[in-house]
Amino acid sequence: MYVAVKGGEQAIDNAHRLLAEKRRGDQQVAEVTTEQISEQLTLAVDRVMTEGSLYDRSLAALAIKQARGDLIEAIFLVRASRTTLPRFGYSQPIDTGSMEISRRISATYKDLPGGQILGPTFDYTHRLLEPGLEDGNLPEPAALGDADDQPAPHVLGLLSEEGLMEAPSSGGQDDEPDDLTREPLSFPADRDLRLQNLARGDEGFLLALGYSTQRGFARNHPFAGEIRLGTVEVEFVPEELGFPIVLGEIEVTECEMVNQFKGSKKAPPQFTRGYGLTFGHCERKAMSMAQVDRALRAKELGEDEIAPAQDEEFVLSHCDNVQATGFVEHLKLPHYVDFQSELELVRRMRKEQAEALREAAE
């Protein structure tokens, strides 16, 4: 007998209860707290804040817990929450030059003003599992030194002084930045809009695209001119005051790539830039973003557009993982009606073909 599809409501409620139970796991095991996630899964929190486009460690930690560690789901939760927040306006541009630095490296100079600071990095660790971590041993305290208060100017700025590096360009002329959460994305997109899109974009997607440029698809060998991690102040000018006030500090990772450029009719041979910026410590993402930003400047610089990473519409339309996962996963929704339509057509066409063959045989 025909089993009616009634009962969807009860099924949904039951599924959600089961999900909550699965999320908690074995109840003999202590429950993970959002403080623990925020303090000990810091890089997951950083990624969720970056791609979720919201600087709030506790909300990101909550989202990670709620999403059972599925970071794209957590990013989605943060984005949806962000929609409900009122908007006061745009902050002043942050000044990464006056960053309180915790890590700063340059692959282009052996030494430079402000020095190379390794900071907390996986680089040069041997990737050997450490069974000691299972037992919860306290780490050795980190070595301390005195800050020398020496300024650490941007490496690319040093190159610019010699005229070897192009001046930074925003692409847009107006003061107010374009904002794809307020206006739908349209093409061609100014660089500010592109950078916003890439900053929110999926780390894995950008990583693969950046990688592809190193393997010859839009080959343009990048140098990691500078990567810096640290805290910067965020300033805002309230209309009624007319001068900037500090809202707080945020941690950011900034990457400036240096790429060769042979020159064109418009510009002499010089180095060109690719830029990446993320909340927290998302170094891989910042580097990939800088590579893709540079690749997307192909048209502006008069380069041949031959590879996926240079294709603005392809990259910007597909790098948002919340959009991508929604549409891919929507294939789980019922499509009975469309499928029925296709079934009917295929059956009819097969019948007609069989008839035609029979007639031909007679």
Next chain:
Amino acid sequence: MTRYNFAYLNEQTKKMIRRALLKAIAIPGYQVPFASREMPMPYGWGTGGVQVTASILTADDVLKVIDQGADDTTNAVSIRKFFKKTAEVRTTEVTEDASVIQTRHRIPETPLREDQILVYQVPIPEPLRFLEPRETETRKMHAYEDYGLMHVKLYEDISQHGHIATTYAYPVSVEGRYVMDPSPTPKFDNPKMNDCPALQLFGAGREKRIYAVPPYTRVVSLDFEDHPFEVQQWDAPCELCGARDTFLDEVITDDAGGRMFVCSDTDYCSKRQAESEAAE
């Protein structure tokens, strides 16, 4: 964190969407870009339709939500619950009682009235998308009314298969100007869009587009004189209500090839069953 504005969206956002809706109604079939928001349900699961519904809903409205023609499919249940929670509006499964109907993939079998609004969830609003993947190109094609590519595609279908091999999301021409994607409704429903007394609104959240068909607008399915547009037909009537003029879903009943055909519009089907029981 549990207190939301009426129908979830803040008033600024609703105003932005209403402006896009007005523009869409003024230019029937034209895709108006709008600043689609991130909703608490996934992109591709009806966020466009939900934003449109949230922007037009008033406290007096009676809302019906269907997916595949049915009120009790999981996603329809989920969206109905969302508005019950955030707008506290009355909901119904009865087409005649609804003032706003949000739908995915079907148009109700019961004819709609002037005081009703049909809101479609749209995954890919661009009818030319599968012929030309670039938005920069398709926008130009619409501007120049350059629909040759679409006619060539339909012609190639006929030359290869003897039929236009499009069975859902079948392109229509709106008021003789814009070619429009009716959303992935089966072509069976296309004739219902023509000269419809109800306002038809289309929301594509992920693609950030809104478009509309105002009441009593000419909506013509693309075809050729010698290959006129036809809708699907079934050999047998609905096994539950006996209807011969509705879209039927095929339900597999066993693992030995057993199957039955029943109305996809559950409200229409149960009403007919109740009527025939009352008559007996």
